[in-house]
Amino acid sequence: MAILPPPYTVRKPSLSPKRSDTTSTRNRSLSVRSAKSSTPAPPPTKKHRFSFSSLRANHQPELSRRLFRLIKSENYVINAYESAGHERQSIATQLSEWGEQTGDDAVSELSDKLGVILSEIGSQEEQFAQNLEDYRGTLKQIRNTESSVQPSRDHKAKIIDDINRLKYKEPNSTRITTLEQELVRAEAENLVAEAQLTNVTRAKLKEAYAQHFAAVVERAEKQAILAKHGRRMLNLLNDTPVIPGNVPEPFDMEGDARQILHDAEEDLRVWTLDLEEVTTMAHTVVGGVLDGKAAASSTAIPAAHPAQTHPSQTHPSQLGVHPALRKISMGSNASSSSFRSAPDPPYPISDAERNRRADRIMAVA
Secondary structure, eight states, X not given: OBOOOOOOOOOOSXXXXXXXXXXXXXXXXXXXXXXXXXXXXXXXXXXXXXXXXGGGGGGXXXXXXXXXXXXXXXXXXXXXXXXXXXXXXXXXXXXXXHHHHTOOHHHHHHHHHHHHHHHHHHHHHHHHHHHHHHHHHHHHHHHHHHHHHHHHHHHHHHHHHHHHHHHHHOTTOTHHHHHHHHHHHHHHHHHHHHHHHHHHHHHHHXXXXXXXXXXXXXXXXXXXXXXXXXXXXXXXXXXXXXXXXXXXOOOOOHHHHHHHHHHHHHHHHHOOOOOOOOBOOOOOSBTTBOOHHHHXXXXXXXXXXXXXXXXXXXXXXXXXXXXXXXXXXXXXXXOHHHHHTOOOOSSOOOHHHHHHHHHHHHHHO
């Protein structure tokens, strides 16, 4: 299964930037000049990315702190690309207006057409910023999973510390047995959480940077198309030196200039994203990754222990529960060997831990 690139915005029908003024008689797909050339277009409203989340960097769980900072830094990069796109469009308008006031027909016409191309290059910067926002959102899924796993690690570490403290201060305390049973459950829960974190991290890291590099390729190839047509436009300008007193030849290349813009627009319209396929083996369950908790819940008790697989000895409320979390209930006539053959939890344990676990099960029964 391949990771598809993000859904890119369908191209606009023309190369012109958005403007509120439509009273000019000039074709808006071929010009960036406004009806009132002396009044610059107001800049678009910038997104204010600051929020209370900006103050949470030092209060993130240790596990997700580094990725939180990375995502925050990407936010600054996206903002920079948006600003660059807007400034490029502003410069395109200034170039067109400067060419108009030179009084040279050739410079006036071509500077306006070059402004159209530069404005579209700025639009590609803004589109690239939007695609980076999609990639950033995918990274957030890893960060959120890391944040959810941290409490499981902390809970397990706290139980271990409590057990070690009691063994040092009160070696004969009965609470040690209770904490050890709680540790078994905490380790099983943490095992599931760690597996889920691994699945999410690998799948979403692959998906995020597939989006990122696809956006880089799109921006680079589209801007290369525009730059090549811009160089074609420059060849229409006759820069032969004029002898003082002579009048420059009249500019008669308007049709060729319009055709270059039409060619650029057509090339962008038929452009397709041709990339090497990025494959993925992630299970498409919920959220596009393997649902480790559900997989663990559906794990059956090994058939090598018939005493626990018998329906009469598994309460209905325990069905679908991870084996390490099930309460074992057997008849009073069960032999000691049957308790000793209880299945191991889903993590490595020593022989001494296995014997203590069997003793605790016998005591509970």
